[in-house]
Amino acid sequence: MLICFFLDTLGKGCAFVAVLLVVFQWTSEAAGPLERKAAAVGTSVLLSAPDNIKDINFIQWEYQNGTTWYFIVQYYVGSQKPTLYPPYENRVVFYSLNGSLLLENLQETDSRVYKASINLIESEARTTLLKVLRPVSQPQIWSSSSLAGSPIELFCNVPGGTVENIDWEKEGGPLPQERCYLLSENDSVLHIGKGGKSDCGSYSCNVSNEISWQESLLNLTIVDISPPLELALKMSAIAVVFALVSGMGFFVLCCQSEKKRIKGENWRWMIIFIQVLVCVSSILLFAATVLWMHEEGPSAAFIVLEILLVYVIIVTVLISATLVYQPAKLSGFKTKPWQRVILDSAAPGAVILVVLFASLLLQKISQLQDRGCSQTVDLTGYAVISAVISLFGLITLFIWYHRSQRDQRENKRHSKEEADQEVQQELREDMLQRP
Template identity: 40%
Template sequence: MSLCRPRELLGNTWVLLAGLLVLFPRALAAPGPVLKAAAVGSSVLLPGLENIILRDSLCWEFLNGSGPRPILQHRGGVLPPALHAPYAGRAVFHPSNGSLLLEDVQESDSGTYRVTGGRESLEFQLEVLQPVSRPQLWASSLVARATGRVVCEVAEGRVGSITWRKDGQPLSPDRVSWLSSSCSVLYLRPAKRSDCGSYSCNASNGISWQETSLEVTIEGGELWRWLSCYTCGLVCIACILEGTAGVLWMWEEGPSVAVILPEITLSYLTVVTFLVATTVIFQPADFSHLKSRKAQRTMGYAAPGAVVAVVLSSSFLIKSIHQRHEGGCTEFMDVTILVASTAAVAALPLLAIGLCYQRTQGWHKDNDGSWTDKVSSFEMSQPGTKDTIPS
């Protein structure tokens, strides 16, 4: 008796493997469901089994939480079988290949569909989605060295993911939090000059995507705003007073080119400094839209140029007044005390600006703290939300 029969042993092995494939086809193959995404109102074709023939029995069913719901039972032949509600009239079965066409699908049609024929079966995971609407992108008050936020919110459609970009480059997910499935917040902690730029928010799901961009500027802070407004406003008032003094001088001495030219310059500087002061307070973001070099230089040199013009004009008028007093017998009044007291009074608003700045900084801190508390409480109440964008 031979102890080694390789041919018989190899044949028995193949028989054993074939028997396992017949007994446990699903355990060995076990393919996952085929994922499909479709828009609301569209038609979806679910293909049948590859080895189906006309005389084979075929069953389509919908799987949900309460158990399988039958769609149709095909027992062979070329005539299409009757479809069960609610698929009658909105589904088409093709006996030749066993495929099922779903028409005018709705979000309630989302779920798992299974086709079974003999010992074979195939599952489809269908997700019916509304197209996402264009995101709404807005920013909180962005001040240098304070916490800033850029919010992206989608009004319609189930959002699968939200991604952020700055100047075309993707941003780190560590800076992003999800307040809900359709709202994402980008944090600037703390906001700085390098954060200025174009931010875009891309919302997408399995069937659509939309993107919105926003130009973000960082203000120099409340102190910068108030000091700029005070400086330009003070220079504007000085230009007005100096221009009035020049007009009164010409009223008595007569027109003079030495006074007319400075008057024209002072009038121009009065308008520019007034516009700069009001824009700094009410519309500081408008400065970011100034792309012209000429406009930027005009804004930058307006206040210093006005100071030089006022000093030169004042020197000319004081010298003229002094010459007129020398022609009389009265003593010339020393204006040093008057100038010093005027400078002291003009410096008083600086104290008020400092106090307002301190109060504003405290308000910003309280506002940032309350916003952080709201975000934390919202995230704790939403067990499905994550601190970062899901993949």
């Protein structure tokens, strides 16, 4: 009455509200207490009847499909057996002593509301909401990427079963609040903004429903650098070694004394080998720089470096090919002073250029390796192998040179001995011919 009086004071009638309250009260009473149960597909579940009514004469079980109720069992006390209705007549067991109902061989379509009423008293009827679920299977978890600085997504896929909840954990606990972790609408995808060292660790995907629970683990290792940058790192290391060995070869040739200066065929093949080393180191640095700019973006310094490396590659290839096939024509390319300067300074200048910029590239890529938690790239093996290969060629040429020098000395000594023997022989013949 107080509510109606208050509404009347506002200029509204309370008749409509009173009707709504009556309908709501009737609906609540008709529904009765609601019990919730969950069971697995293929199992059985026992549904209980009301136990607060005495003098039971009639028991009835129904199920709801949409807004309509359908009979399952009707039983009159004193009758020989209950009346069973399709589609449950072959899958239910009715216990007349307490009115409970056993549903067997459950299917997912059996997920619905069931109602047991005694003596047709709706206000005392017991309703049960049954959920028939498939047990969740072992989830599959994988990552879209593991590169530091890039967006990373962790996927949790459940091949089978009814999934109601998906929970993510890191190192056995909740996801850290200080990191920006985002979940998809159904929580099956974990988004990591930019992967870093703090994101390394063990992630678990926990899937569950009311009857089962499964978990899968993924050990996420954030990779410091991408495969192209790792390749650029290795190329830069080899380029530095080749450039240093070729620079050593130029130094040895320039520091020789006039008497021991390498000449002829030895000089030609020594220059060819050094030019080839410079060319290979320039090609490696060129490729490493292209990979760097592809991953990290172009820069003016590296673009100028690319142009200079192309120039060095062309000059060293030209000189090497000329010395191999037509060495006599090499002097024809140096008829003018500026031509001589260009050809003679290309390879030594390239050595300095390669060493400086390859070292710079090594430093830049090495700094990126602190972003993740993967094992750093070990360049020792590549440096040692490239040094052995290049030094082996250089040492082989020097050995060949010293052997050829020794052979020349031996030949000169033999020639001198033969000449002395001829002179002595001529003297003997002269003495014998004298009277």
